[in-house]
Amino acid sequence: MIIKITIIALLAYLGAIGAPWILGTTGGFYTLGRPLVAAALVGLILGDMQTALEVGMLIQAMYIGIITPGAVMPFDVDYIGYLTPALIILSKTDPNIAPTLAVPVGLIGVTIWNLIWVINVYFAHRADKYAVEGNGSGIRAMNLGAQIVNFAMRFIPAFLILYFGRGFLQELQKMIPPIIIHYLTVVGGVLPALGIGMLLNMIIKDKSYFGIFVIGFMLVKYLNLPIVAIAIMGAVLAVFWFKFQGGVSYNG
Amino acid sequence: MIIKITIIALLAYLGAIGAPWILGTTGGFYTLGRPLVAAALVGLILGDMQTALEVGMLIQAMYIGIITPGAVMPFDVDYIGYLTPALIILSKTDPNIAPTLAVPVGLIGVTIWNLIWVINVYFAHRADKYAVEGNGSGIRAMNLGAQIVNFAMRFIPAFLILYFGRGFLQELQKMIPPIIIHYLTVVGGVLPALGIGMLLNMIIKDKSYFGIFVIGFMLVKYLNLPIVAIAIMGAVLAVFWFKFQGGVSYNG
Amino acid sequence: MIIKITIIALLAYLGAIGAPWILGTTGGFYTLGRPLVAAALVGLILGDMQTALEVGMLIQAMYIGIITPGAVMPFDVDYIGYLTPALIILSKTDPNIAPTLAVPVGLIGVTIWNLIWVINVYFAHRADKYAVEGNGSGIRAMNLGAQIVNFAMRFIPAFLILYFGRGFLQELQKMIPPIIIHYLTVVGGVLPALGIGMLLNMIIKDKSYFGIFVIGFMLVKYLNLPIVAIAIMGAVLAVFWFKFQGGVSYNG
């Protein structure tokens, strides 16, 4: 078990913002760090793919629109992506509380990131010295060296949370009254609205475009179309939207 | 029963064209006077909401596009709205004959309205006299006074039709041979085409817009979508139609 | 049976390219010569409408986009249309091999057509002589006379293929191992892609229009809409496409 937890904590580092090893930000934070991918890896490691994917889809949907402009991170999707499904599986808890569990996990991740962001100032100042000496390798060393901090501050907390969290969660769960469970389920149902709302806030400048969102909503509710079908239709629509707009932006 | 009939006849007056008391034309003729609203009130009063709504939807669909340009009224939806469901419920008749029953009722209403329209000339002439005297209150009295005529000519016939009609209809029904019932059902199925046709005649100037009507028709026939869903989709479509037309009207 | 075969062979002539008798190219090659129409006639003659239509729909779909620019014919849909369903019905073969059977039949038809096309040069030269004499009737005779060639070269081979083919096919079928039958079924499933591909190649100039094809595909796969419904919706769409494009062609 210790080995499995170690691997998960390691992945939580590799998928963290700033970790460069797997194709930089692209393969790291934006791929390994996405809850759906993370959950699948957790499922593979812990041998319960089904629960992992269930949790993964739920929390991925919830944090689907996370962006980090200027490194400001509202919730740390990487920590959420690895720690939430792992804790759920390890403590055999109801997957429906995943959205709620994700909240404290995500905030711990944000706190860590903010610390890293301050500590890294140190490397910038040392790099300045190397520049004056014309020492290019020194600058390279500073850029890479920052990963020692990143590793330490990502791997260790993740490991500890998993190691102690699973026992704690099991205990906790026994003591929670049913009404709280119901409450957490209700919260879990609404929380994804936050991620979607943040996305809408970002994409929509002209309110009438909200109508397109509603159409997507209804295509599922009324016609039961799968998302893949809707995405393909949407892509066709987008192509002609672009073609026929003749350079005039309405929502831009 | 007399009390119930009285209330219905009273409502038939309050929802008639020209009756000012419930938010003028807006809350009267255009709200209380719509068959769907009228039928619901009749259902409430006579304690058979289900039949009332069934009849209400049928005759509302049939006369959905009635307009009265320059006070020219093709069918009196207000009389139809109150008297048809009331007669059906009181005489326990088959709701399917409602569209047919609506025809004579609507024509009686029209005749009454045409009479009122002529009688009201009297008030105009008296108002002229008050004007010469600079008597504003007199003019106000003339505008309100016309309601005495409206009330008398609406309430009394409605009451009489309901009072005698229900017995008469019950008798009548026993004597009708099945082929006539079948005929009335067939007629009832086609009559709503008249209301829709009138609407099309008014809205459509450029024939290609008829295609949109056909799409709406097919969305129900093939995909079984409810009208609410179609209306929301249509609203989204309309918003972008407006947006992208760049001020060029094709159907206007 | 001989009579029936004779009639089918005759129809195969009347629907061939160039046969003028039934409203020229329009009623002949483009109507009688279409596999769906041909199959229905074969079904009527041989008394097995169901099998005929099944085969007809299959091979019509497959060769739906055949065009013959400058008289260059890739597959002879007329021969395919008459001989394939007739052979299938007469030899009581599995309709699923129709697409494969259509291939050699279509190529025989093409070969015949290419021969005719060369032979007809003769009539042109004789017509030149009549022109010099100012003999209009002679020219007319040459134009009509070419039909003797067309008739001979269409009717006789068709008759022979049907007469000998049915026995031959029955024999053949008994000897074919199941894997070949499976292969032929697989081929039959893909072959129609050729006809569709040819059509796409012709219609699509701007690749984004392929998206519309995909939408049509999905409307059937996901919503199970019948083609008639899709065609009507498509017609409405096309009307507004035309209307709103303001004279700018994107795909033309």
Next chain:
Amino acid sequence: MAEYKKLSPKTLFRSWLTWFFFNGSSQSGERMQGIAFCHSMLPVIDELYKDKEEKIKALKRHLVLFNVEPQIGSVIHGVTAALEEQRANGAEIDDNTINTVKVALMGPLSGIGDTLIPGTLIPILLAIAIGITKTAGVVGPIFYALVYPTFIAITSWYLYKFGYNAGLNGIQEIMQSGKINVLADALSVLGLLVMGALSASYINLSTTIKYTSGEMTIELQNILDKIFPGMLSLLAIIVVWYLLSAKKKSPLWVMGFLFIVTFIGVVLKIF
């Protein structure tokens, strides 16, 4: 120099309210909504003209023939109130000018209003209400009875104020810009879609023709349904529309036509 007499907000509101409630009260073939117009101007006249003669002239001025779609027509009352205010403050505006303005706006606003409100908005809302009624019962009529009057009351009052503030030019500008036609286009798209949907549920015409050969019975309606469900109902609508639009028949004529055609159909066992 005399102080400028400005109509108080309260007066404007009372003027609008009078019109909103009593616009149809004394409609007649001779004067149409003429008395109601004058009635709605009473608060304005009372506030502006203290002189008896001026008041009489004003009353007479507004008692003439008037007719407009009453709900959006309130914009005319706003414009008229503004004109009266200017007149009371000495501007050269005679009876004729005011009447010309009223008459000029009456026509187009009736056309636009009847098209947009009873012709488009009400049918759309009612169709939605019918849809709701079908599944959720009495919620449907309640929905209509709440949404429609609320929306219209606000709009009508807004238009009155708009007319008062923008004056004649402002209104004419908007009506000539073509935006109203594009709006009508867009609304008609929505309206037609919804009417089509409604027709699919509420118009019903089917044939009873059958072919029986041996033990097999082929019902024509079955075949039609397979080709295009509701084909005959749609055809009926097209015929009615054609008679009304191309043949310019009256609704009553068409109704008679439907009664007769279906009668013949029933007798011949077609329907």
Next chain:
Amino acid sequence: MAEYKKLSPKTLFRSWLTWFFFNGSSQSGERMQGIAFCHSMLPVIDELYKDKEEKIKALKRHLVLFNVEPQIGSVIHGVTAALEEQRANGAEIDDNTINTVKVALMGPLSGIGDTLIPGTLIPILLAIAIGITKTAGVVGPIFYALVYPTFIAITSWYLYKFGYNAGLNGIQEIMQSGKINVLADALSVLGLLVMGALSASYINLSTTIKYTSGEMTIELQNILDKIFPGMLSLLAIIVVWYLLSAKKKSPLWVMGFLFIVTFIGVVLKIF
């Protein structure tokens, strides 16, 4: 001054009818539809030229190479009839002019005609007919056999008359205005939608690959269907289209390719 010789409506109709029936009768690799063109001009020549020499010149003039999409190509015959009429009335129109006009119109009208009729209209109508056949049997082919020839016959005759009345300039104007391209765009939208629908029913490619691990069997086709039903069929179409358009392969080549690929697939137990 001599009276103006005008072609009678009857002559024009006979000329068109001759073309409509016999346009393809004697097609050949050398002259294409040349004899048929001359044949269709006989009524015109007979009416216009009483002089034997003139008649011989006319016959020779129209016996040269000619080829066009025959159904909408009738517009050229209309134009030619008009030119002949002018010539017979003394206008300076020599053999060369007439031939130049015919040749100039031949090319574009073949392109447009083949694209619009066998390339778009016929496939659409046939797809609809197949759809009807699927549910209502023989009604499908009957539908096609009635609608298509009727529509085309009327159109073709209309175009002949149009060509005769508008003359050369009229036709060129239309062809240059770009409207025809936009029409083709719109029709291709309809055509592509319908072809897509048709393909979904009539193209079938599925894999038989299975993974068996212990008692569980996973069928690849099942997974593909859940992601996008008909994925392989659509892929097959795209491959064919790619080979034809980007690789410029001939249809026969592609057919061979399909036979071979599916053969390999069947042998390797992929299909």
Next chain:
Amino acid sequence: MAEYKKLSPKTLFRSWLTWFFFNGSSQSGERMQGIAFCHSMLPVIDELYKDKEEKIKALKRHLVLFNVEPQIGSVIHGVTAALEEQRANGAEIDDNTINTVKVALMGPLSGIGDTLIPGTLIPILLAIAIGITKTAGVVGPIFYALVYPTFIAITSWYLYKFGYNAGLNGIQEIMQSGKINVLADALSVLGLLVMGALSASYINLSTTIKYTSGEMTIELQNILDKIFPGMLSLLAIIVVWYLLSAKKKSPLWVMGFLFIVTFIGVVLKIF
């Protein structure tokens, strides 16, 4: 005259690769991606400047504050490499110029990049991946993990080269033409449609309110579902959106709000 020093393709690729992998490595509140920028310029500097002084100046020049959406931001590195090349060949380009260019491009490219990539493209791909996962399990995340990085890696390298070749002017032209906005429009249409679909599956709010009268129980949620299924969930989204956009609340604030409101709802037995 000295030979023109041209950056070798290999150097350009190494510069891009360094950036692509290490762009975020040492991000900090003071210098942001400054060290990473300098790091990625090392190959360029090494090739262009043999003179020690020049090299030191170059290192200092690129160690200042820098921040951009890193994946499409590589276009700036391309432009910078081109500027350095010109400078090394004697063009009058001082430290200030190069920095101004970097700063000028940073802002808009961050905005565009964050909107298009984590704001639009990633959510769309993830929504599709969720859809696939739902039916075909682990194929979903695999799909995302293959498609996303491949596409972005190619794009990012292409943009680097584009920046190098087009130089500053080319980039500015494109950004001003408005095409990028129209592209964003079109992508947002796709994104919104997909997000709407996703919300329908993953956001769940329903009421537990019941009316019991006699033996009949009416569940409010039932009625709501009949009017518009998912009404409350959609409402929740609208409220969140409203709080974020119109009320400018922070995501954390809204999260607290949701916790509290649902708590009250659960206590009052509404949810």
